[in-house]
Amino acid sequence: MITVLGGSFTRFHKGHMLMLDAAIRTGNHLIVGLASDDFLKSHKAYDAPRYSMRKRALDNYISRFTSDYEIYPLDSRNGNADASAEYDTIVVSRETRAQAEAINSSRIRKGLKPLRIVEVPIALAEDLFPISSSRIVKGEIRANGRRVTPVLIGISTANSLKVMALDRYISKVMRNYEIFRNQEYELETDQPLGIDTQISAMKRAQSALGSRDYGVGVESGVYMDRITGSAIDIHYCVVIDRYSRVTVGTGSGFAIPPDIVRGIRNGLTESQAFVESYGGTDPGSTSGIAGIISGNRITRQELVYEAIRNAFIPRTGASFYGLDEKIQ
Template structure:
């Protein structure tokens, strides 16, 4: 009797998706749902209005893959056909749902509708975004395209385009990418010549973004690094901003540590000189911008420009990793 009562109190959990290729992220969501209670998987039908850039396998094939996975785990779940985005989510019979960061906003809309109809909101178990070894989300589209396998392991080198011909920026990018990835292929293209000669504040971010937005070639990542002056608390700093855009269209930004600008440097800048010209004049060197950078001379050799490039790129990828952490429901 007690066992029957305990079984009847198990929460009923929902999980919806297309499951074109059953991969690591899907399995994590299924496993979470199974641990929470009695799982029902809503599987999109062949008539569902897909917004995919590939041909979705037939419903029966996708259902068989789910059944095989559950059977191999020794687990059970209900699989119901999903003809619309809501499925059974508005039914008071269900008490929880498994989510990713990508679907969380829609689930919040579902819970708003449930509250409006006097139904308790669904408890949300958010897995975040499961990233592959290339730090992009594991998705069926990318597996079908041949970028990664079902576990998120790369099947071919990560193709990176760096928008610069500056040797110091190339060196800094190589240092950062070698720390981030096991297998990548770096190529460089020249930047357009319509950038601000000495960007200030938001112009620095705009310059980095314009570099990657102009790329026409295929890539996994396009990277643009822009040096500029930003102000914090009344002090100006020379920093590097990296814009990292992936093949899915998402762009992340990162910023390096900064060189505080003294009065002499700012006077030169306000007179219309670029930082490289100011540094050359104050220190008595040539081409400081293309060599070790102003930071090298003013830090007494503790840092070079390549280190600022490295920091900005790693910072941008750090933002990407941080955004994969599960978001909380509002």
């Protein structure tokens, strides 16, 4: 049986390695179709290394794992994948799966068995955007996905606690990054209720984005629980990236004491209502109301961190959400 894989491999990178690894794991004889120089001249917007150089890079990698392979020049997108009865499997990315399905349709029309399609998730760079040869050429990232320049992340807040929570999370998924605190934003209310919480978080994120890679907005709001009638405090996070893609997440919710609920109904913010009911100073920039009433078993920073972490889940797990598709 034979597994086929095609590509230009103009800047050999981590994503190419994952594709080749998947092809080698099929255990079949491997045929790699490598785009010819003439084909690339008419299909790439940037200069590509010569065929011999690209072939050498492939040989150097594949030969570390198997000797059961061949590399042939590819002068068209499909090569002979829709015509050879010897082929059994084709390895593709999410980006090229439709091409493989078109190949199978052509094979069926010709009376050939359709190829088994092995789809490999697109590899993400450090900034959680897909790795691509074009990004390497532009000098944004290296072949291993590391950023050449820092990932720029803005967050709209006057509260240092939110900045610290964001830095705590980002440090777990990125190395080369810079966080900017934006304090020039306008909100319609100081105490959002229900959907206004999400709207405020969105406005914060939009204001923080600017020309950066990411804009982050975190808002604490009050939601009414229809079962018990309790007021629930929930932190809501919006993350917008430079491609205008939006992801959201929330932190754990907790029931607000009745005294504070009465204050909110009288027009106070949660913090103002807390101080009026129980005295002390504004808890918003310390452990928060959650920290005080829970005996610091949970703090506001932890709730903010949860919201940010959860808003990034569709980005770190991009293949499950379709966020690993190539971005133009």
